Amino acid sequence: MAAAGGRFRMAAVAWVVLFLGAVWAVDRSNFKTCDQSSFCKRQRNTKAGSSPYRALLDSLQLSQDSMKIQLVNEANKVPLLLELYGLKGNMTRIRINELNPLKPRYEVPDVLIGDPPTTRLSVMGRDDNSVELSLGEGTHKLILTAKPFRMDLLEGRELVLSVNSRGLLVFEHLRLKKDSFSDKVSSTVVSMWDRIKNLFSRAPSKEPATEEEGAAEASDASLPTEQESTESEKTEEASKGADEAEEEPGSWEETFKTHTDSKPNGPTSVGLDFSLPGVENVYGIPEHADNLRLRTTEGGDPYRLYNLDVFQYELYNPMALYGSVPVLLAHNTQRTMGIFWLNAAETWVDITSNTAGKTLFGKMLDYMQGGGETPQTDVRWMSESGIVDVFLLLGPSPKDIFRQYASLTGTQALPPLFSLGYHQSRWNYNDEEDVNAVDNGFDEHDIPYDVIWLDIEHADGKRYFTWDPNKFPHPREMLQRLAAKRRQMVSIVDPHIKVDSGYRVHNEIRSRNFYVKTKDGNDYEGWCWPGSAGYPDFTNPEMRAWWSSMFAYDQYEGSMENLYTWNDMNEPSVFNGPEVTMHKDAVHQGGWEHRDIHNLYGFYVQMATALGQVQRSGGVERPFVLTRAFFAGSQRYGAVWTGDNAAEWDHLKISIPMCLSLGLVGISFCGADVGGFFKNPEPELLVRWYQVGAYQPFFRAHAHVDTTRREPWLFGEDNEALIRDAIRQRYALLPFWYTAFYHSYRTGEPVMRPLWVEYPQDVTTFSIDDQYLLGDALLVHPVTAQGARGVQVYLPGKGEVWYDVHTHQKLHAPQTLYLTVTMSSIPVYQRGGSIVARKERVRRSSDCMQNDPYTLYVALGPQGTAKGDLYVDDGHTYNFETKGQYLHRRFSFSGNTLTASSADPKGSYETSAWIERVVILGAGKPAAVFLKQAGVAETRLDFTHEAETSVLTLRKPAVNIGADWSISLR
Numbered sequence: 001m002a003a004a005g006g007r008f009r010m011a012a013v014a015w016v017v018l019f020l021g022a023v024w025a026v027d028r029s030n031f032k033t034c035d036q037s038s039f040c041k042r043q044r045n046t047k048a049g050s051s052p053y054r055a056l057l058d059s060l061q062l063s064q065d066s067m068k069i070q071l072v073n074e075a076n077k078v079p080l081l082l083e084l085y086g087l088k089g090n091m092t093r094i095r096i097n098e099l100n101p102l103k104p105r106y107e108v109p110d111v112l113i114g115d116p117p118t119t120r121l122s123v124m125g126r127d128d129n130s131v132e133l134s135l136g137e138g139t140h141k142l143i144l145t146a147k148p149f150r151m152d153l154l155e156g157r158e159l160v161l162s163v164n165s166r167g168l169l170v171f172e173h174l175r176l177k178k179d180s181f182s183d184k185v186s187s188t189v190v191s192m193w194d195r196i197k198n199l200f201s202r203a204p205s206k207e208p209a210t211e212e213e214g215a216a217e218a219s220d221a222s223l224p225t226e227q228e229s230t231e232s233e234k235t236e237e238a239s240k241g242a243d244e245a246e247e248e249p250g251s252w253e254e255t256f257k258t259h260t261d262s263k264p265n266g267p268t269s270v271g272l273d274f275s276l277p278g279v280e281n282v283y284g285i286p287e288h289a290d291n292l293r294l295r296t297t298e299g300g301d302p303y304r305l306y307n308l309d310v311f312q313y314e315l316y317n318p319m320a321l322y323g324s325v326p327v328l329l330a331h332n333t334q335r336t337m338g339i340f341w342l343n344a345a346e347t348w349v350d351i352t353s354n355t356a357g358k359t360l361f362g363k364m365l366d367y368m369q370g371g372g373e374t375p376q377t378d379v380r381w382m383s384e385s386g387i388v389d390v391f392l393l394l395g396p397s398p399k400d401i402f403r404q405y406a407s408l409t410g411t412q413a414l415p416p417l418f419s420l421g422y423h424q425s426r427w428n429y430n431d432e433e434d435v436n437a438v439d440n441g442f443d444e445h446d447i448p449y450d451v452i453w454l455d456i457e458h459a460d461g462k463r464y465f466t467w468d469p470n471k472f473p474h475p476r477e478m479l480q481r482l483a484a485k486r487r488q489m490v491s492i493v494d495p496h497i498k499v500d501s502g503y504r505v506h507n508e509i510r511s512r513n514f515y516v517k518t519k520d521g522n523d524y525e526g527w528c529w530p531g532s533a534g535y536p537d538f539t540n541p542e543m544r545a546w547w548s549s550m551f552a553y554d555q556y557e558g559s560m561e562n563l564y565t566w567n568d569m570n571e572p573s574v575f576n577g578p579e580v581t582m583h584k585d586a587v588h589q590g591g592w593e594h595r596d597i598h599n600l601y602g603f604y605v606q607m608a609t610a611l612g613q614v615q616r617s618g619g620v621e622r623p624f625v626l627t628r629a630f631f632a633g634s635q636r637y638g639a640v641w642t643g644d645n646a647a648e649w650d651h652l653k654i655s656i657p658m659c660l661s662l663g664l665v666g667i668s669f670c671g672a673d674v675g676g677f678f679k680n681p682e683p684e685l686l687v688r689w690y691q692v693g694a695y696q697p698f699f700r701a702h703a704h705v706d707t708t709r710r711e712p713w714l715f716g717e718d719n720e721a722l723i724r725d726a727i728r729q730r731y732a733l734l735p736f737w738y739t740a741f742y743h744s745y746r747t748g749e750p751v752m753r754p755l756w757v758e759y760p761q762d763v764t765t766f767s768i769d770d771q772y773l774l775g776d777a778l779l780v781h782p783v784t785a786q787g788a789r790g791v792q793v794y795l796p797g798k799g800e801v802w803y804d805v806h807t808h809q810k811l812h813a814p815q816t817l818y819l820t821v822t823m824s825s826i827p828v829y830q831r832g833g834s835i836v837a838r839k840e841r842v843r844r845s846s847d848c849m850q851n852d853p854y855t856l857y858v859a860l861g862p863q864g865t866a867k868g869d870l871y872v873d874d875g876h877t878y879n880f881e882t883k884g885q886y887l888h889r890r891f892s893f894s895g896n897t898l899t900a901s902s903a904d905p906k907g908s909y910e911t912s913a914w915i916e917r918v919v920i921l922g923a924g925k926p927a928a929v930f931l932k933q934a935g936v937a938e939t940r941l942d943f944t945h946e947a948e949t950s951v952l953t954l955r956k957p958a959v960n961i962g963a964d965w966s967i968s969l970r
């Protein structure tokens, strides 16, 4: 829930005004524009031109796996160190830091899953002003030009990406404030730094050296020494630097509204530009409420990445939202590339294009006249602190990009099966009776569901890990009742902890010295749901270990195996903080400022929570944790949702590009609040939202406390039937969803994906974001418009065919077809050539379907062939990883024979589930059908054939899903 919504009445007058004045629109004045963020303004004021940086070719050092070279800013003589790594699998890493910083700069820990394996770099040639290096398996090379400094990356003879070609490398080195510049003061600054670090050494156990420090020391040790780096010269540089910066207001202190940021380190920002010749389409850098294809930012603000609790967010603009993934994808018909900017500070991204504003016709004219320039997109990244640490993912295909990015930050965690079912939430289910009544309602109305959710009111005075003694006096009995129906519950556990000496959680965190500190060394306190709250320092591994331990069944009283967790407000949201978040000069473990780690806070909260759930089961059970804030790598810990949307048609529509953008950068488990969080949806909107949500990865209805109740049966029988049908469609496809998630877990491929991922050469698909693919087999074009009579569906693939999954009608591609829709329509198409497994018996929950039989839908391609697969395991433990207990089955149809075999002989799993039906779309009528299994005599199968639709249905093959067999049509 966003700040200032609902019943919570803040003492602060400002909040009352905000609440009373609630018109539907974000209060933009609460959030900074680039101009109001002094570093963004300073960075942006540097215009493209000749770079003041020169690479010192004499300083070049080549080792087995990296190249190091110094860069010097000709204007202020401050030296930087550039490190370049060739990484296995067509990736390059570039790091730029100060050669001799006054103190270490922040380097993001814990996001990469390990040290990426490197490949050998070799110098191919050099002259007075450049060096040519060979990367990877010789497929790529890099030309480094010394003056002005730039780097150009080539594949063969083709330039694919340039770094600093517009001269926008801006690296604000650490310096001492001018008027305090003297030896005496400088030693004071250093001792202040030590003191801040020591704030954290009061904890009972010894403070481990942070990874960042270790890394910084290691890189210090390996620095090549340069004559410029003597102490006295460093001092001189620092004072020069101070001179320049003094002129810029906001460099040493910055005020926004009523908040002053003390900026003890002064200006520390870093920025760099990348040029992508031949590229007109860029994607990614979530989270923004915007189209899938990113727009140019000329004349407006850059896209902002700064995790914020934005009350009533607006659509189609580049404002920051709850989460940040600093990964941008570039795509054209020839290749896909990625830029991963590993920095957790406030970041802005400018996108410019030389073809922006030109019409398609204009571009064609250019082309025909031969005068048009090559299209090019330029991307500029600007972060407030830290270092430049950037990964260039060179593809060349979209799937190579997913694999490359996954090799750095990990893949989507395989969710427990139940979490792919339907979730019923609202703020709030009032008490145990209410939970019971809603739970029973689903049975009475014959609607499957898996999880009921409890929002903040369930806890005793918003003290998380507790239960309201009046409303939820018997949590275990309640959980047991749900467990008996094979259902689960999720309770909210937010990272703001009520400051209350009677609250054990608070007392333990305080006594262990685990709270984030203010710049003055006190425990940081802010306003949030419980009133005055402390914020545990989740960057501290000891704090995280303690937090994880709180999910043990004997620590979290009233919890049991079927209780899972929701982490909300973890941007973190601070109602009375600047931009509704934490002060940037607050201090974390190791003395790092909140400024440095801001976008990582939510990532760590979910990490510690997920780990706690794993630990409570002794490492056996998979966790389920939903988070609102996220960063690169959050896919390893669970699901995300798009935060506090509204019951409006545009919000329904934008849920598609928002989740597609997340999927492209590794986070597949995404959904939007079904029905819209704020406001009351009209029944038509609610029904449409269920139809959309049923085909998005995370499927949860949720609602604000001030909305009227909206359980599916409250809108009349017709609407109830429509909602029931949408949810049942979801459940029938669970085997397919689970298999798609298994692929995502293995490869990093998105579950819900833009069309261009499967059709990378089809330019028509590049800006489509009102339809998408699930896996590579289903195309979904949900109805998202009020009063819709029809939708325009684009079916891609030259020479391919698609089948309407409801009518089984066969359609030829490529084509754009107008499909007439009614209120029951959810346009979904199965790709010709694919095989999809479903479970078509209606049950109470996914767990009840565990041993249900399967139906295979074989959709024949233009050549009369098809293939597909199915992943099966117990649905909730890690036994698939630790004991090989899973089945990965492959189905293929060719030469009129359907064959089932193992796709992965390493796995085996006992299940009684069998195949009850095979439906072949696009098939002629055979004379007879035979089933063959090893060691068993051939048997004849009954079948029916519909001539009109060419649908052949084979009855009761009755083979176990794990068995090998073949069925031939004769």
Ligand SMILES: *[C@@H]1O[C@H](CO)[C@@H](O)[C@H](O)[C@H]1NC(C)=O
Pocket (backbone or CB within 6 Å): 089, 090, 139, 155, 395, 396, 400
């Ligand atoms: C690396 O890129 C080259 C050139 O595009 C491509 O042929 C090769 O398959 C790629 N290798 C990997 C491991 O992705």
